[in-house]
Amino acid sequence: MIKVQIWSDVMCPFCYIGKRKIEAAIRDLPAATKVEIEWKSYQLNPQLVTQPQKRIHEYLAEVKGWSVAQAQQMNEHVSQLAASEGLTYNLDQAVVANSMDAHRLSHLAKKHGCQNQLEELLFQAYFTNGKNTADQQTLTEIGIQAGIPEIAIKQLWLNEDYKQEVENDQYEAYQIGVKGVPFFVFDSQFAVSGAQPVSVFQQAFAACLTNTATAEPTSESVCTPDGCN
Numbered sequence: 001m002i003k004v005q006i007w008s009d010v011m012c013p014f015c016y017i018g019k020r021k022i023e024a025a026i027r028d029l030p031a032a033t034k035v036e037i038e039w040k041s042y043q044l045n046p047q048l049v050t051q052p053q054k055r056i057h058e059y060l061a062e063v064k065g066w067s068v069a070q071a072q073q074m075n076e077h078v079s080q081l082a083a084s085e086g087l088t089y090n091l092d093q094a095v096v097a098n099s100m101d102a103h104r105l106s107h108l109a110k111k112h113g114c115q116n117q118l119e120e121l122l123f124q125a126y127f128t129n130g131k132n133t134a135d136q137q138t139l140t141e142i143g144i145q146a147g148i149p150e151i152a153i154k155q156l157w158l159n160e161d162y163k164q165e166v167e168n169d170q171y172e173a174y175q176i177g178v179k180g181v182p183f184f185v186f187d188s189q190f191a192v193s194g195a196q197p198v199s200v201f202q203q204a205f206a207a208c209l210t211n212t213a214t215a216e217p218t219s220e221s222v223c224t225p226d227g228c229n
Contacts, residue, residue, distance in 0.1 A: 001034045002208045007042040007173050007183040008119075010099045010133050012223040013078045013089065016123040018182035018195035020085040025201035033209070038110070039119050041103040041169035042181045044225050048098045050134040056094040064227045078228065081195075081221075082127070093130025100166060102133050105143050105153065107162035114147035121146050180222030180229075195221035 008015035026035050060071040079089040102122055109118035121142045125131035131138050136157050143153045173183065184192040186204045222229060
C-alpha cells in the first residue's frame with residue numbers, strides 16, 4: 001500500500017489539474033499496487049470573505065497587484081492547461097468563496113470513506129459549474145452526492161466540528177515546509193510540489209515501490225497565498 005497525502009485548496013486551479021495528473025500516474029501502476037489518497041486542508045486565504053458578486057479576475061488582480069485584463073489573461077492560460085487534462089474551467093463564473101466549510105466537509109467525507117469523491121465534486125462545482133462552495137446548502141448537496149449521510153452533514157453545520165482538523169493540517173503543512181499547493185507526500189518520504197508532469201508522479205511511485213530516494217522537482221504550477229504561478 002502506498003499512501004499519498006495531498007495538501008490542496010478548493011479554489012486552487014492547479015490542484016484540480018494535479019489531481020488528474022496523479023490519477024494518470026496511478027493508472028500506470030502495476031495492477032496489484034494499492035494507493036490510498038488522503039486530502040489535507042490548506043487554505044490559501046483563511047481570511048477571505050465570500051463575495052458571490054465579485055469576479056475571480058477582480059480578486060486575482062487585487063491579490064497579485066495586476067490589472068483585471070492581466071488576471072483574465074492568466075486565468076485563460078490556466079484554463080487551457082486544464083483543458084489539456086480533459087477539464088473544463090469556466091472561471092468567468094467562479095465564485096470568490098472562503099473554503100473553511102468545504103475543508104470541514106472534506107474531513108467528514110474522510111470519516112465516511114468518500115473523501116476523494118467529494119474533492120472531485122468540489123473542484124467541479126467551483127471551476128466548472130460556478131457554484132458557491134461556501135454556501136452550506138450547496139455543500140450539503142455535494143456531500144450527499146459524494147456519499148455522506150445527509151444527517152451527518154446537517155449536524156456539521158450546527159457546530160464547528162473539524163475546524164481544528166483543518167487548522168492542524170495547515171500547521172502541519174507549515175511544519176514540513178509547504179510553500180504552495182498542490183503538495184504531494186508519498187509514504188511520508190518523498191514530496192512533489194505542484195501540478196508536475198505525469199512522469200514526475202510516476203518516478204515518485206517508483207521510488208516508493210523500490211524504497212529509493214528521489215529528488216524533489218522544482219516547484220511549478222502551484223498556488224500560494226500570493227496567487228497562482
